[in-house]
Amino acid sequence: MQKKKYDSLSMELQERILEDRKNHVENPYAFPDERVIRRRPDHDRANLWRPAFVRDCEKIMHIPYYNRYADKTQVFSLYKNDDISRRSQHVQLVARIARNIGRVLNLNQDLIEAIALAHDIGHTPFGHAGERMLNDLYHAHTGRYFNHNIQSARVIDRIFPLNISLQTLDGVICHNGELELKEYRPVPYEDFALFDQKMEQCYTDTEAVKRLVPSTLEGCVVRVSDIIAYLGKDRQDAMKLGLFEEDPDYEISSIGTTNAEIINNISVNIMENSYGQNYLKMDDQYFEALKGSKKENYRRIYGNEKLEAVYREQISPMFRDIYEKLLSDYEKKDRSSVIFTHHMDYLYDMTHYYADFAAYEAEDANDIVVDYMASMTDDYFIDLYHYLFPKGRYQVSYVGYFDHEKKMKGEI
Template sequence: MPKYNSLSKDLQQRILEDRKKHKENPYAFRDENIIRRDMEHDKANLWRPAFVRDVEKILHIPYYNRYFDKTQVFSLYKNDDISRRGLHIQLVSRIARNIGRVLNLNLDLIEAIALGHDLGHTPFGHAGEDFLSKLYFEHTGRYFNHNVHSVRVLDKIIKRNMSLQVLDGILCHNGELEQKEYRPMSLDNFDDFDKKAEACYIDKTNIGHLVPSTLEGCVVRVSDIIAYLGKDRQDAERIKMLKGTEVFSDEGIGSSNAEIINNLSVSIMEHSYGKEYLQMDEVAYNALKLGKVENNEIIYGTDKVRSDYSEKIEPMMKEIYEKLLYDLEKKDSSSIIYRHHINYVNSNNFYTAKDFKYEETKPNDIVVDYIASMTDDYFIDLHEYLFPNSKYKVQYKGYFEHK
């Protein structure tokens, strides 16, 4: 029998009384404190407030469209009922705004961070991220991480004068690290932010030390975990990956997607209202940790999920990487990377960064930017175009194939 927890009656009454008095949350980030690299542009007005501008910048960035054909967990399935990254970011946004509304936080800031947090994700999910990081490190001694690259997309590739608060929330969204408490760490300038981002390229362990500077960023960070924990189980069931022998524990938050979203959200709201940090109770925290371990053992770490990635996608990515790098170093303007990527980036910066010459970027960075921007289908089509005789071929599982 599904169980859906509720906020305590005392807290519900307190929230209603606070709303009647129009009581503000002193720990919410205020629009007037927004920081941009260029403070003379993108000034708020009545119809486009501060962080609404960032939301709309993200929605209209050309790479936003590509969310919808990027793997969340399961690749190479023709199945419209399993999640792509485009749905994931919407779920994160919805969950985070629900929590933020109860806590009386800045909902526009939350939405902007949530919608932008995975813009830098590669095709083929975290497997693709690992393969690209490996190639990048072999060539440069630097690491690729999708959260850092999401910042690069919005701040370096398609320049949109995004706010420090949104970029920081995106950088620090790491949904692979769960915590019982999320306490913001102050950040008030781009110099410190740039150092924090650069440190992640040099030492991959620095990812684990990132902390959002706002409560809103903390809400998105924990909502990222809430959004995928149960949904990935739901997707695994829909592709008939689970045979009925695998059992997910119910340790206080339920085992279904709906229960997990509700019960974790309620725990955070109950234990965070009026505080300068986020917190969940011990039961919810332990259940969250256990749920992630079980997902890894039953879903993410299985041969069914990993085999096609390591046997086919990884060598295909290496072939593409080396070919594109070779073309760049030769300055072959007829190459795909010029025609489909460099020219594309320059054309999308024409009004916002007219003097920006993307082709002067380091070749390995351009190659990484291009591969990370690809959707799954684009990657496969590009590989076939560049290497028609390659021994590496992938085959999608069709709608009408059954086991």
């Protein structure tokens, strides 16, 4: 068994941090509550018991779609196993890791938490596979692109127009956990017009999402924490599900191989290199190790052929059939359809007392359908397919809690 490796902050930096705290030294690069920007600045003014970004956190947690994190796939779909990650746990892990880093760097932890809590709220059922499927359908109908990070901002800014701050919204659209960088330098701006422009560019330019850079250091912290949160956890989950015949011999690297090592060591290295700076940075060795570990995950986990076959042969055509049915129903204004009874009527009940619902109704039918489908949990999606198509040809079977034992006994 490999000996575990846990880094610590250098004694020099620890002493410096403790001295700075003793002297109440503030980080000049932290985003101050006083500079919060909202679409309606006359609303949601901060007070002692609900500071600016605490308000964002609470608004996000009370959005009805927040509950749906609990049954959305993180990586591994179609397993009945409460010990593997769903979006709900991933979001909490990102928030915890990011706040740990932010606390040491003396950043705005409320802003960090708000971004982390909302960053995946627009994610589809069935993880990134579902995102690809929904994007293909949306693009085929409209020529526009679907990205879950853009959809997350749409949920908290448009579907539920709760006057969330520009700083939180910017952090959400810029969280791209698929694009690792050695150094993260924020590019500040304080203009909702520019934010709206960035959003629109991501719908029309497939490369635009890759160019997004957070406007705050807090947004940068969440972005890198998204990678830290899933890198080792996905390995842990894959091993729990028995996707490897034996424990995989992951390449030994400076960041470690287990979830606990990876979280600790990358976080510590970022803190060591970033304290007192206007950027986040990793050592070259750690950055290369992070990239290498991510590649190993793609090779061993994310390309799992069994899962891909189910996505390709069963779930993808289910996405297609549901999309076309909902689009047809909405365009015909069939008020008995679930696109109305479970989506439009539901949103009206939730938002009409504070939002201009007529403006939402006037949006393109494809956007309405995408909003509804992206909001679905995995189980809801499958139930809806069988509700809409009771004689449908596509079926999805879950791996049960005791199937592994049955397999070992030769019963299946």
